[in-house]
Amino acid sequence: MRGRGPLMFWLFRLAKVLAAAFLLFVIYLLVGFARSQVEVGPTGVHRYWLVPLAPFGGIRANIFSGTGDTVSVRGFLDGPVVQRTGADAWSARWFCEDRIGASEGRGDTLVIVCAGKTHRFPLAPVVTAAPIAPMPERVIALSDLEGNARFLDTALRQLGITDGNGGWTFGRGHLVVLGDSVDRGREVFRVLWTLYRLAGEASAAGGAVHVVIGNHEQYVLKGLLTQAHEDHRHALRRMGGLRESFAPDTVIGEWLRRQPVMLKLGDTLFVHGGVSPQTASQGFDIATLNKTARDYWVRRSTDAATDAVFGWSGLTQYRGYLSAQPRDPLATKREVDAILARYGAQRIVVGHTRVRAVTSHYDGRVWAINVNGDDARPEVLAIEGGVPRALDIGVHRHLDPPGPGVIRDLRWSDPADRHLIAELFGDAWELERIPHPY
Numbered sequence: 001m002r003g004r005g006p007l008m009f010w011l012f013r014l015a016k017v018l019a020a021a022f023l024l025f026v027i028y029l030l031v032g033f034a035r036s037q038v039e040v041g042p043t044g045v046h047r048y049w050l051v052p053l054a055p056f057g058g059i060r061a062n063i064f065s066g067t068g069d070t071v072s073v074r075g076f077l078d079g080p081v082v083q084r085t086g087a088d089a090w091s092a093r094w095f096c097e098d099r100i101g102a103s104e105g106r107g108d109t110l111v112i113v114c115a116g117k118t119h120r121f122p123l124a125p126v127v128t129a130a131p132i133a134p135m136p137e138r139v140i141a142l143s144d145l146e147g148n149a150r151f152l153d154t155a156l157r158q159l160g161i162t163d164g165n166g167g168w169t170f171g172r173g174h175l176v177v178l179g180d181s182v183d184r185g186r187e188v189f190r191v192l193w194t195l196y197r198l199a200g201e202a203s204a205a206g207g208a209v210h211v212v213i214g215n216h217e218q219y220v221l222k223g224l225l226t227q228a229h230e231d232h233r234h235a236l237r238r239m240g241g242l243r244e245s246f247a248p249d250t251v252i253g254e255w256l257r258r259q260p261v262m263l264k265l266g267d268t269l270f271v272h273g274g275v276s277p278q279t280a281s282q283g284f285d286i287a288t289l290n291k292t293a294r295d296y297w298v299r300r301s302t303d304a305a306t307d308a309v310f311g312w313s314g315l316t317q318y319r320g321y322l323s324a325q326p327r328d329p330l331a332t333k334r335e336v337d338a339i340l341a342r343y344g345a346q347r348i349v350v351g352h353t354r355v356r357a358v359t360s361h362y363d364g365r366v367w368a369i370n371v372n373g374d375d376a377r378p379e380v381l382a383i384e385g386g387v388p389r390a391l392d393i394g395v396h397r398h399l400d401p402p403g404p405g406v407i408r409d410l411r412w413s414d415p416a417d418r419h420l421i422a423e424l425f426g427d428a429w430e431l432e433r434i435p436h437p438y
Contacts, residue, residue, distance in 0.1 A: 032058065036410040038420070042403035044071035045230040049424055050407065064225055064431070065423035066237030067416075069408075072098040077114040078235035079189050081244070082123060082251040090123060090251075095235035121193055123251055126200045128258045129174075129208035131290050135266025136174045136207075139383040140391075143178035143272070143351025144372040146216070147185025147229060148397060152194060155395045159380070166194070168201035174265065175202065178351040178369060179214020179272030179316065183227040185400075188220075192252050211259045213293060214272035214352065215316040215437075220246055221256060221297060224434050230402075248297065261293045261315045262286050266386060267346040273318040274350045274366075276328060279308040280339040289315065296438070310438035317437060321366045322353040336362045347388065349381060358390035374399055 032053045039048040045068040051059035079094035085104070093102040096114035103110070108124040140159055145152055156162040161170040177195060182188045199209040216227060223243045225233055236242050246253040263270040264286055284292070284305055292305040309315050312327050320328035321336070331339075340348060351370040358369050358379040367388055369381045374396055382391040411417045 028053070034412070036412075037407050038063075038410050038417070039405040039407050040069055041230050041405050043073045043231055043234075044068040045234045046420060047230060047405055049410070049421070061424065062226070063420070063424055064228075064233060065420075065427045066230075066233035066235070067420045067423055068234055070098075071231075071234050073186075073231050073235075075115045076186070076231065076235075077112065077117075077119060077190070078187075078232060079239055079245070080110060080112060080121060081239050082110060082121070083247070083249050084251065084254075093239050095238050100238050122197050122200060124200065126196055126255060127203055128255075128260075129199070129203070129210050131210075131260040131262065132264045132286055133208075133266075135268065135383070135386050136172060137385065138170070138173035139176060139265060139381075140170075140173070141176035141178055141270065141349055141369055141381040141383070144180040144214075144354075144370045145177065145185070145191055146180055146183055146372060147188040147191055147232070148372075148399070149185070149187035149190040149194065151395065151397050152191055155380070155393055156198075158393045158395050162198070168198050168205055168207070170202065170205075170207055172206040174208045174210060176210045176263065176265075176270055176349075177212065178270055178349065179212045180216040180351060180372075181211065181214075182220045183216040184229060186229040186231050188228075188232055189252070192256070196252065196255055210263050210270070211256075212263055212270055212272055213256070213259050213261045213316065217256060217259075218310055218316050218438060221253070222434060222438065224431065226431065257294060257297045260290045261309050262289050264343065264345065265383075267344070268383065268388070269340070269343055269345045269348040271315050271348060271350055273314070273316050273352040274321050275315060275339050275343070275348065276313040276318045276320055277331065277335045277339065278313050279315065279318070280342045282308055283342075284308055286343065302435075302438075306438065312437050314437075316352075319353045321348075321350060321361060322355065322368055331362075333362050333365075336365050340365060349388075360388070364388075372397055372399075 032051045035052055037050040038046055041047050046063040049061040049063055077096050080092045082090050082092045084090050088106050091104045092110050093100060094112055110121040110123055112119045161175055163169045181191050195209060195211050202209045225242045236245050239245050248254055289309055293309050296306055307314060319325055320331045324330040347365050349367045349369060354370050354373055355368045357377040358381050360367050367381055371377060371379055378394055378396045379390045379392050382389055
């Protein structure tokens, strides 16, 4: 028994010190929380929860829930979210400036008046263009629109794909939009509804619009909104939430789920990220990869085919043609040749990884077209008579930087601010439950 007395004495003292330190740490956190602040964007949407914790700088937590202080987005129409409720019946809801609109109806057109402007949305089902087809005489490919409707409208007019009213004038030509039409920019729905409408008009004229799924469509369809524009997040919240706004029973949600992850026109492959050597070696053909993507939104399977589509080295995520990654070293020319031989192609066109100009690599076997930056050349890829080339259209992306925010104190006595924090933690919990990368 000798010696236990001093040992217990020192253990007891250590426990008291640790308890005191823990209590002081809790008080330190509580003081920081009590002095919390909120950064609010120029339209009133909450951006960050700021907790000062000197001398360590503090906590800066993103607010993804779309809450805000009297939000008003001048001239902004988001949506509509249109659900089919019967043979030709539908219900719709949308966000206009600072309020939600809703209507129900029948037929193939929805008309919305917002901020003094009339908007028409075609609701007739659109046939998805075949993911394997002969090379048309004219193809225009661009990628990574990221909710930039202003650029899309201007570029399509400049290219002669649409007229002054936005109608299809490209005849039997094909437009390829190579993934990431969503996220970051505010006007995601306007981009998607434009492509939806043009897909129908192009089909009627003998042409086609191909909307290839990228990693950001992948994120949106599984409910991940961390890359969404703050005003769009607020509108989505008001319209029912991200998952509900892109649900399978909505016009746009159902249409997006039917789009391919791999397209082949003639001897040219189109994939958002790229085909990795791992994916090619598994022997999945184009039909299997596209079916796997469509089925995933129903079954949420996690097999080898799904990994080949949505995994870190899958079609939507791979970057190995243009940059070495921890998981994927830079592809060799021999590997690229083997990949193309596997799919009977002469070249592959990719987006995803940003470049300064539409450029060819691997002796013309890989074309990179993601020029989504104001420091990049205003180019698209044109394929005419089967021959690819970079085409300068003189239309820059004109990406809008985030507007200045205002920081205010968080008012713990205000139910709205307590709700803000509850929503923040609720969203963090929901985001943690979303599997990565798919």
